[in-house]
Amino acid sequence: MRLSRYFLPVSKDVPADAAIVSHQLMLRTGMVRQNGAGIYTWLPLGLRVLNKIEQIVREEMDRAGAVEMLMPTIQQAELWQESGRYEAYGKEMLRITDRHEREMLFGPTNEELITDVFRAYVKSYKALPLNLYHTQWKFRDEIRPRFGVMRGREFLMKDAYSFDLTEEDARRSYQKMFCAYLNAFDRMGLTAIPMQADTGPIGGDLSHEFIILADTGESAVFCDGALLDVPAPGLDLDFDGELSDVMERRTQYYAATEEKHDEAEFAKVPEGRQVSARGIEVGHIFFFGTKYSEAMNATVQTSEGENVPVQMGSYGIGVSRLVGGIIEACHDENGIVWPKSVSPFDVGLISMKPKDETVSGVADDAYAALQAAGLDVLYDETDERPGSKFNRMDLIGLPWQIVIGPRGVEAGMVEVKNRKTGEKSDMKLEQAVELVKAD
Amino acid sequence: MRLSRYFLPVSKDVPADAAIVSHQLMLRTGMVRQNGAGIYTWLPLGLRVLNKIEQIVREEMDRAGAVEMLMPTIQQAELWQESGRYEAYGKEMLRITDRHEREMLFGPTNEELITDVFRAYVKSYKALPLNLYHTQWKFRDEIRPRFGVMRGREFLMKDAYSFDLTEEDARRSYQKMFCAYLNAFDRMGLTAIPMQADTGPIGGDLSHEFIILADTGESAVFCDGALLDVPAPGLDLDFDGELSDVMERRTQYYAATEEKHDEAEFAKVPEGRQVSARGIEVGHIFFFGTKYSEAMNATVQTSEGENVPVQMGSYGIGVSRLVGGIIEACHDENGIVWPKSVSPFDVGLISMKPKDETVSGVADDAYAALQAAGLDVLYDETDERPGSKFNRMDLIGLPWQIVIGPRGVEAGMVEVKNRKTGEKSDMKLEQAVELVKAD
Incomplete structure (x- = not known):
């Protein structure tokens, strides 16, 4: 969505x-x-x-x-x-x-x-x-x-x-x-x-x-x-x-x-x-x-x-x-920190720079890849400031967040955050999809 | 069911x-x-x-x-x-x-x-x-x-x-x-x-x-x-x-x-x-x-x-x-003759002789095979007379009926009936499953 x-x-x-x-x-x-x-x-x-x-x-x-x-x-x-x-x-x-x-x-x-x-x-x-x-x-x-x-x-x-x-x-x-x-x-x-x-x-x-x-x-x-x-x-x-x-x-x-x-x-x-x-x-x-x-x-x-x-x-x-x-x-x-089984979406996807064509292209691809893996995705492609996007995603408490930003895109990486532990790590998109899917 | x-x-x-x-x-x-x-x-x-x-x-x-x-x-x-x-x-x-x-x-x-x-x-x-x-x-x-x-x-x-x-x-x-x-x-x-x-x-x-x-x-x-x-x-x-x-x-x-x-x-x-x-x-x-x-x-x-x-x-x-x-x-x-998309079950399965171990064994297998194919099955394994079982299955109008009787079991066949056309044919169970699934 x-x-x-x-x-x-x-x-x-x-x-x-x-x-x-x-x-x-x-x-x-x-x-x-x-x-x-x-x-x-x-x-x-x-x-x-x-x-x-x-x-x-x-x-x-x-x-x-x-x-x-x-x-x-x-x-x-x-x-x-x-x-x-x-x-x-x-x-x-x-x-x-x-x-x-x-x-x-x-x-x-x-x-x-x-x-x-x-x-x-x-x-x-x-x-x-x-x-x-x-x-x-x-x-x-x-x-x-x-x-x-x-x-x-x-x-x-x-x-x-x-x-x-x-x-x-x-x-x-x-x-x-x-x-x-x-x-x-x-x-x-x-x-x-x-x-x-x-x-x-x-x-x-x-x-x-x-x-x-x-x-x-x-x-x-x-x-x-x-x-x-x-x-x-x-x-x-x-x-x-x-x-x-x-x-x-x-x-x-x-x-x-x-x-x-x-x-x-x-x-x-x-x-x-x-x-x-x-x-x-x-x-x-x-x-x-x-x-x-x-x-x-x-x-x-x-x-x-x-x-x-x-x-x-x-x-x-x-x-x-x-x-x-x-x-x-x-x-x-x-x-909120939803248990996976009742979470409204499986994962939140944040595009940090939706007006940047490269970033939004990668984010769109990530959205498609996550959906193709059978996951329910909330895709934040709005043009708000990063702080308010992060806060909202934390507030609604989906188990995983995937962040697509300019620096990561350049390095071929996405950032994955576990909402419960707060742990963040950079990885390839395919790994991120696997990680969320396997959860 | x-x-x-x-x-x-x-x-x-x-x-x-x-x-x-x-x-x-x-x-x-x-x-x-x-x-x-x-x-x-x-x-x-x-x-x-x-x-x-x-x-x-x-x-x-x-x-x-x-x-x-x-x-x-x-x-x-x-x-x-x-x-x-x-x-x-x-x-x-x-x-x-x-x-x-x-x-x-x-x-x-x-x-x-x-x-x-x-x-x-x-x-x-x-x-x-x-x-x-x-x-x-x-x-x-x-x-x-x-x-x-x-x-x-x-x-x-x-x-x-x-x-x-x-x-x-x-x-x-x-x-x-x-x-x-x-x-x-x-x-x-x-x-x-x-x-x-x-x-x-x-x-x-x-x-x-x-x-x-x-x-x-x-x-x-x-x-x-x-x-x-x-x-x-x-x-x-x-x-x-x-x-x-x-x-x-x-x-x-x-x-x-x-x-x-x-x-x-x-x-x-x-x-x-x-x-x-x-x-x-x-x-x-x-x-x-x-x-x-x-x-x-x-x-x-x-x-x-x-x-x-x-x-x-x-x-x-x-x-x-x-x-x-x-x-x-x-x-x-x-x-009733349900369109497939709104039918309460995909197929009705009738065991003609539930007290006969051979017949009920084959019927149980058919039930398992249909379910394994992702179909929603209503399995009539009750001990009523055949006429009332057939009438009930026609009345509730599931698109397909599969009938398991002693003669068919002997011949390795099941009877498949299309509720809408009334057409009946004998075939192997696997064919019946394919037929219903492909519909």
């Missing part, structure tokens, strides 16, 4: 209400623009990151056997009256009346709607297990939206819903999502720690929050530091195989959010490994059995011909929140 | 209110489920088609130089009060009040919001031309939603917005979109005819609807049949070059929707070429100059230092409506 044809409105102004670094950096880099309290437009740079995160989550859901579909944003009130949550949900639910005076709402979550879809089609145990997911915009009318996209009102969530015949099967489905989540967050460059959590308004007796540690986290969390060193299960995990061990490898250690914290248990964690920190919730999974299927009469026939309510769980990942979460974990004093 | 692990709830029941064939087929194939008047869940098969259409539109927008971003679904009433459309839009606008009694709405279109984004960042002619687009769910509270996803209330639309310094530049931006639309529809296997159209509540003096002909179309349309034979501009079109000719090649012929129809002009079309038909609107483009930029004070500075309101156009494609539109154009008595 040529910068002169792109829309990248970086800015030095940080609004006073942007209290945390991710919010500040998303505004400064022109990733988002606020359109109202907790409501954001995703500008081109921000949308690229959002899409990459969504795609990683999609791939890990698919790998774990979940099937993608898409539910609408607007739901009928009737379904929530059936489950009993219409009144219970309170003011966070955005309630709407249409032109025919029908009561509707902007979905804050989808347990009711997916249960309605399920009961319309599935009648037999033979269709199970089943896990359906979607990534769709939700709305929760937070009383005080804040921290940018970290606690917005309109936000993008991936939510999956599992359906099983028995509680044992349902706990297996829960394990699959538990493992898929660890892999998904790992691919984003995050260490997400599963912690015992309250089930809140979703219900059920088994629940984990996936927490990344950050000083700006909204909740206090406590865990055994050993957890930080347990690697993710890995993409070659056999989801049809035994997963209890993978889960046990983590649940053997103490880890709990404030609500579930037990001082006495925490005290048993070896000294030096007691981690008491702030955390950002980026995922939350629930097993709630028959809470919705009983209320909404979603039953399946067993092999003996008996009709039983289906066993359910639900599994959420805050896709738009993760954009902020990753920035909280990955930045320095000069701006 | 193994069918036993997929969610494909085909059904023989067609609800009485499904009046047109695309609506009937989308329900029968389990592509969508209605959740309320004009509100649909996209089940897995339907979502795959929706995503393919969205991706084709995205690629053609990018090729024409438009830049993708994403605006939220919920907008503040203030912006619409500024433009004067808040009251004018009437009951089709879904109006919402939040917990703080702020007036909001579910966006039916985005001229106001994009103008607000633009004026916040762009101050100089140097940033122009600029074309920003997004694909986002919209809501229009139709009084009588009908025809399934063809006239739903919650629908997916791609809308692009161009910004230019002069009217001449703006008309060039309009031409770019005109050409990009022709290519996009062509890639979907559709003949879309640009027709002079009313501008309606969007405003402006230049507008084309892109219409596909279908008996079930909502509007009467009139055109010169010669238009049906003009090929799309092609993907190698130079969008930086001269586009007037490409547009002229079409606008020289008579083509108008009912509102703009001129009997006297139509009478001049040579006899035998006068097409009077029903049409489905799948795209609509507008040049409206400074209608919104003046009302909302979106100005740019010229090279002489003067501030002038920016020249704008908007360009919509009905992404979810297209799913129905394509089915209206592409079906037979046995079901």
